[in-house]
Amino acid sequence: MPAAELSDAVLMRRYAKGNTAAFETLYSRHKDALYRYLLRGCNSRDTAAELFQDIWLKLINTRGHYKASARFSTYLFTLAHNRLVDYYRRKRITPVISPEASAPVEDQPDSRLARVQQAGRLMAAISALPFDQREAILLKEERDFSLDEIAQITDAGRETVKSRLRYALAKLREELGHG
Amino acid sequence: MGENNHASDDQALDDYLNGDDALSQLYAEQNKEKTPPELDQVIRSAATGKAGKRQKSDSSPRRSRAWFKPLAAVATVVLGLALTLDLLQDQAVVPVEKSVQYNAPAASENSVQPQIREQPAVTADAPKTRPSKASDADKASRPEAIAPGSAAESEPVVPDQVPEPAAPARREQASKSTSQAQAQQPPQPAPAPETQPSPQAPSEPVTPDQNNSAAPSARAQDRDLSERDLILPDNPPAAAQQSAAKPEPEYRESAQSWIRHIVFLADTDQTAQAVSELRGFREKHPNAAIPAELQDLERR
Numbered sequence: 111m112p113a114a115e116l117s118d119a120v121l122m123r124r125y126a127k128g129n130t131a132a133f134e135t136l137y138s139r140h141k142d143a144l145y146r147y148l149l150r151g152c153n154s155r156d157t158a159a160e161l162f163q164d165i166w167l168k169l170i171n172t173r174g175h176y177k178a179s180a181r182f183s184t185y186l187f188t189l190a191h192n193r194l195v196d197y198y199r200r201k202r203i204t205p206v207i208s209p210e211a212s213a214p215v216e217d218q219p220d221s222r223l224a225r226v227q228q229a230g231r232l233m234a235a236i237s238a239l240p241f242d243q244r245e246a247i248l249l250k251e252e253r254d255f256s257l258d259e260i261a262q263i264t265d266a267g268r269e270t271v272k273s274r275l276r277y278a279l280a281k282l283r284e285e286l287g288h289g
Numbered sequence: 290m291g292e293n294n295h296a297s298d299d300q301a302l303d304d305y306l307n308g309d310d311a312l313s314q315l316y317a318e319q320n321k322e323k324t325p326p327e328l329d330q331v332i333r334s335a336a337t338g339k340a341g342k343r344q345k346s347d348s349s350p351r352r353s354r355a356w357f358k359p360l361a362a363v364a365t366v367v368l369g370l371a372l373t374l375d376l377l378q379d380q381a382v383v384p385v386e387k388s389v390q391y392n393a394p395a396a397s398e399n400s401v402q403p404q405i406r407e408q409p410a411v412t413a414d415a416p417k418t419r420p421s422k423a424s425d426a427d428k429a430s431r432p433e434a435i436a437p438g439s440a441a442e443s444e445p446v447v448p449d450q451v452p453e454p455a456a457p458a459r460r461e462q463a464s465k466s467t468s469q470a471q472a473q474q475p476p477q478p479a480p481a482p483e484t485q486p487s488p489q490a491p492s493e494p495v496t497p498d499q500n501n502s503a504a505p506s507a508r509a510q511d512r513d514l515s516e517r518d519l520i521l522p523d524n525p526p527a528a529a530q531q532s533a534a535k536p537e538p539e540y541r542e543s544a545q546s547w548i549r550h551i552v553f554l555a556d557t558d559q560t561a562q563a564v565s566e567l568r569g570f571r572e573k574h575p576n577a578a579i580p581a582e583l584q585d586l587e588r589r
Contacts, residue, residue, distance in 0.1 A: 145324040229319030
């Protein structure tokens with residue numbers, strides 16, 4: 111079976127035994143979603159890169175202890191969530207809207223300008239959300255996690271996650287004029 | 290009104306979770322941020338390096354490391370034995386060296402036997418029995434005029450010249466070494482009555498006052514050997530040292546032995562005999578240099 115068709119857990123086990131090709135497949139599957147989650151989560155490219163590196167290095171160093179008790183992506187994003195929480199605790203900062211989190215409007219073609227502007231506003235609105243709501247949206251958008259998985263990753267109750275998503279959607283719709 | 294809003298929010302959430310929401314489409318269209326290539330390189334190299342090391346270690350059979358533990362154990366034992374032997378040797382050698390260095394000048398100074406000199410505590414605690422006729426400066430200078438340290442270190446010492454320590458065991462040792470020294474010496478004539486220093490017999494009990502060799506031995510470590518060589522250039526032979534304790538005419542054969550004998554008399558409170566011997570010495574050696582403390586005696 112080609113490596114691309116193997117599950118994350120199998121790839122991780124193979125990597126734990128020394129198969130670097132398995133890691134490459136695994137990494138390619140999750141790296142961009144994880145990076146975007148971190149980037150939108152902390153609104154800083156430098157911090158996102160630092161956290162991204164920490165997470166993957168931890169995964170590399172502890173690959174022998176990995177147990178497939180949950181989906182690999184859940185495990186990976188749980189690591190990412192904990193890193194983000196630590197980051198905010200350490201810095202004691204309140205997340206703010208970051209222009210760098212939005213795509214530069216000037217670089218886009220004129221025909222898509224309206225769509226790009228709308229996307230920019232969406233990203234800005236997501237960045238302006240409280241961290242808990244923003245994180246719930248990001249996890250849903252980036253990896254299409256279910257309510258239960260988001261609850262597991264963020265160590266919150268299912269209803270809590272639902273509430274966070276509900277509030278987040280209302281704010282985003284209001285910001286984009288979809289309400 | 291509130292219930293309608295809540296119901297609409299629930300419906301919107303369900304649509305969103307089902308992926309039918311416009312927000313999700315907009316997010317998916319525009320949010321195509323990629324991981325920076327340099328970050329990819331860092332992670333991949335880290336994963337490859339770590340995995341490579343792991344593969345390498347996994348590929349090596351455990352048997353190849355089987356020698357490591359016994360070797361480490363043997364090395365530890367050998368190192369421990371070497372250190373232990375080294376420590377034991379140090380303990381055996383260092384105290385003797387120290388005592389020899391510390392007391393060797395005292396041997397030449399007052400003919401202290403080696404058994405006594407090997408115990409600095411005894412010499413340090415010994416009471417100063419010498420009468421305070423000479424000043425401290427004299428005391429300090431007196432050992433300089435007695436004998437060179439080199440001779441004392443190399444030559445045996447006659448035990449019966451020295452007041453014995455209080456310990457009986459040491460007296461026995463002193464008696465033994467005295468008898469050995471006497472057995473090695475040729476028979477000597479009887480001492481002249483006027484030059485008899487009246488030393489204590491080896492077997493007699495020793496009073497604390499006669500332990501005065503201890504104090505000079507403590508002072509002797511600061512002695513300048515070169516100065517002593519200037520005053521008494523010749524190393525006194527062992528026989529001369531032995532004769533200093535006994536009233537034998539040999540001690541008058543050389544100036545050094547004679548001076549040594551006089552110093553011994555003075556140190557053991559036999560001042561009258563010391564003065565008498567000094568006068569006799571002056572008659573034979575009018576220009577010879579004498580120690581400072583004997584110069585005091587000479588003025589009497």
